[in-house]
Amino acid sequence: MxxxxxxxxxxxxxxxxxxxxxxxxxxxxxxxxxxxxxxxxxxxxxxxxxxxxxxxxxxxxxxxxxxxxxxxxxxxxxxxxxxxxxxxxxxxxxxxxxxxxxxxxxxxxxxxxxxxxxxxxxxxxxxxxxxxxxxxxxxxxxxxxxxxxxxxxxxxxxxxxxxxxxxxxxxxxxxxxxxxxxxxxxxxxxxxxxxxxxxxxxxxxxxxxxxxxxxxxxxxxADAGDAAGGPEIGHPAPPTSGGAIGAGPVDAPQYTRAVVELPTDRERWPQVREVVLAELQRAGLEISEPRVGEGEALITTDRLERAGLLVLGSSREEVQWNEPLAVGWFFSRGGRILAIPHAGEGTMTRMIGFNQLLTQLRIAASLARPGGDVGLVPHPITSGMMLEEQPRVRGGAQVWAPLTDPLVTVRRRPAAAAWQLGEGRIVVIDGELLAPQGDDKRTLDSMRTLLRRSLDWLMGSR
CATH class of the missing domain: 3.40.50.880 (Class I glutamine amidotransferase (GATase) domain)
Structure with missing residues (x-):
């Protein structure tokens, strides 16, 4: 009783x-x-x-x-x-x-x-x-x-x-x-x-x-008291042994569909978008660009469940609360992510939404990198690559990623990085690297090669 x-x-x-x-x-x-x-x-x-x-x-x-x-x-x-x-x-x-x-x-x-x-x-x-x-x-x-x-x-x-x-x-x-x-x-x-x-x-x-x-x-x-006081919530943990920098081979993703969210409006996004879409098509990926109404989540587990690649650009000031969870879920299941931060006057606040999407991966980007000479860092992606004579780019995004060295530096600041955890892989490339440069107003051949090789690495063929 x-x-x-x-x-x-x-x-x-x-x-x-x-x-x-x-x-x-x-x-x-x-x-x-x-x-x-x-x-x-x-x-x-x-x-x-x-x-x-x-x-x-x-x-x-x-x-x-x-x-x-x-x-x-x-x-x-x-x-x-x-x-x-x-x-x-x-x-x-x-x-x-x-x-x-x-x-x-x-x-x-x-x-x-x-x-x-x-x-x-x-x-x-x-x-x-x-x-x-x-x-x-x-x-x-x-x-x-x-x-x-x-x-x-x-x-x-x-x-x-x-x-x-x-x-x-x-x-x-x-x-x-x-x-x-x-x-x-x-x-x-x-x-x-x-x-x-x-x-x-x-x-x-x-x-x-x-x-x-x-x-x-x-x-x-209970959402009471000071339970925090440490790093941000919800990050996949870096491994305690072995390499986190693409040291282990991975299988090709089960699906070849790329879910793409890239802006089409201000700054130099139209040119960057054109370069990225061309390389996605060259890689034989099926491109899906979802559109949703205001206040609706664009990046969801349903959309990512049968995707092999997620392509993110800094396109929104605010994201829905469940979208970073969907990105983390996709990565933890072996998903591949290409993230491209890029913003300028009038669109800088979009970097807030971009960084929110990547919080579970412990990766962030800030508009703190000055312009200058481009340098390559040894990595499977950059192995054998050649730069143009004295290549220079404008100021742009600096990439912060754990347990990894950058792929590309500009004035010794990381402008591109690659990270692997288990089967999950992510490459972050400052959009300014892919934008037109110099008098001829075209993307540097070396940076287009970087993008191409990054996609190969993401999809498991490098």
Missing amino acids: LRQGRMALVAAAIVVAVVAYPAAAQDAPVVLMALPDAGQQRDFGVWLQDALGDEPLQVEWPQLSGRDASEQAPACVVTWSQLERPAGETKQLRAHIRSGGGMVYVVGEDREHRQRARAFWGPLDVNIEDAGGPTSAAEWVPHPLTHGREPIGAVNSGCYVDGEGVSPLIRAGNGHIAAAFDWGPLGRAVIVDAAALFGQLDQASPRPAMRDFIVRSVLWA
């Missing part, structure tokens, strides 16, 4: 929480402990409640406090992959996220728990896969929630977490055993494998390296 009553209270709290969520702003955010009232899960909840004692939160246990749950909805629900839930609670938990709520979700250590987690998260496009229990070193992935954390040590991974818009948090073996998802107005979630959370010696409270991480995760999911 106690268990049934407790579960009913949890379900009631969540139902009211979903309905009342928008009214929760005036008081301290509520964290709802939707956890079993016995065993390891309860011990974890008791520890977490104590750890959150100094934070600007209200922690509620509906089954213990008898809370009515009608005054204020939870900003975050902390829950577990429970084997038994009352009818309707799973839908209510999903509705909590879809209505803008946050969640910290622990995946239990046995197969039944993973199956429950997979069934719960599947409709939200989150994948929970069996890891097979290998023992391996767990590593933090750069993210605000992991910034400055001490080493985790070895874990016996139970599951890997992946999905659309994933921001990995902890890597172990061949996958990620903790991850964050930020769906904007559709809510936030942190999902963590219990194997990462607890050590073998203490099953009642998280291992020391994980304690501050869990507190930060609750604050982040």
